[in-house]
Amino acid sequence: MDLLSLSFVLFLAVSLAAYYLVGRICSRVQWLVLLAASLAFYCLVGRWQTLAYMLACAAVTWAAPLALARMDARCKEERAAAPDRAARRAVKAAWARRRRAVLVAALLACFGILAYLKYWNVLLYEVGLAASPTSLGLLLPLGISFYTFQSVSYVVDAYNGRFEPQGNFLKHLLFVSWFPQVIQGPINRYADLGPQLLEGHSAKGVPVRRSLLRFGYGALKKYAIANMLVGTIDKIFSNVTPDIPGSVVVFGILLYSAQQYGDFSGGIDMVEAASSLFGVDMAENFRRPYFSVSLADFWRRWHITLGTWMRDYVFFPFAVSRPMRALGARASRLGEHLGRTLPACVANLLVFLIVGLWHGAEPHYVAWGLYNGVVIALADLLAPAFRRANAALRVDTGSRAHRVLCVARTFLVVNVGWYFDRIYDFGDSLLCLRNTLTNFAPQQFFLWLAQVGVRDSDLKFMVFTAVACAFVFVVSLLQENDVDVDGHILRWNCVVRGLFYSAVLGLIVITSFLTQNAAGGFMYANF
């Protein structure tokens, strides 16, 4: 079921009607409609056979926090009965060990399922024990990485006592399976999403017009940008040979830059809008990442919920661990900055190694993750040198021109990273990088594109994509300057609004017809 299809519109309409109708009768059971809709969506969009994996993940992450809560209660009872301070400490330590064992068991179960379904076949293939990366025929459940990470965050937060665990399994299952998030995130937190899903909502107060506007904006990014480019990118990078011109590579990478942003952020806009129609606001996942001033800033704006997940559950726990503190203390003998920076740099390398593996077990993803980690680590380590250089050269770091230069530099750094992300063979990634620098050959540009099957019409139709990109750029620029673009559009008079909606809808309809053969799904749906 495509998000821009009659079947999805019907699904959404029926779910909304049922939700608000039940809300009029008894708002306390309204959430059951969301659960029914979510399970139905999962079976319709994913494979119903894989539902068992999600149920298993939900069961584990529901039971573990309840067991932890019971252990806490037992610990309190035994501490109250302990005769002295030493005995109370011993009781606390014993229960802390048991609690940790429950946490580890739950994490192993969740990540074990994920690792088996997502990496086991690839690993066997890489060591020559499987005929292909998919030869075992393992079915990858829709959105498995997203619901696993979200469920794990629930367990860890409950372990840290951030909230009372949910006693009702079906309510917890709704948090895990909420249909707008299950395709490609965002990775929500229970404290933010859980109460919204369970409380009653009435249709009054739901920002319908803003939601529809956001759905349309997302559809424009997905259909007029991402789907229009995916075929050309495939043709370019499916035919990497040693003499591929650097100009073609750069063209392909720039298209990929737009395609990936259009696909992922467009899809997120559409599901955020769908969720808000039920009165449920999910976590934001993008904040105009191509306006970032550094790679670290980019990762605070791109796939935000994965970044915050990594920050809270990997970066901080690792960076403040005893070995990292000891490393910082030793490094501080060589300088205060190094002492404070080194643990964060090592933690960043670990985070981006995991981010790379999260995208896939193939070597090019690992290289892409490490590239990001190394660049950010170097930027942190060399920060004092950059500051001194700026001061010596009298660079006005607060000026608009400096900011524009930083944005351009970051765009370049991010795009070098995309070489390792999009070109599926690590050797080919290096080859393309080399040719970008040493064999740009712009005179061979059109000839090469024709050879790999990119038709003149493909290039001509890109004018629609260029218009959509220009539109997204202007909207993003205004939003960067804190302009409420949606609010302005909704205040236009009905004639101007009608013309504007017709133009956007026309662009979406034309490009969706032009890309009927393109993959209808989302890049991140199988993550």
Added chain:
Amino acid sequence: MDDDLTLDHMIELLEDVKGNVDYENCTTLVDDRVLDSFDILSIISSINDEFDVSVPAKDIVPDNFNSAQAMLDMVKRLVDEEG
């Protein structure tokens, strides 16, 4: 030790880590991205050095770092717990 646990001392520590921030009044240091992850780690390291107390990972949440007062409250609590 408790004599050192004052708001002025905490603000002094924060200014050493990152200057040009209104620590006396700002209550959204993390929410408004005034402090990033790197700053938080530096602050934790300074708290460790100055107050001789370790900040565990579970306490690294925005609420504990959104203001100088919140950080001071956290340090006081951790000192009590360790004592």
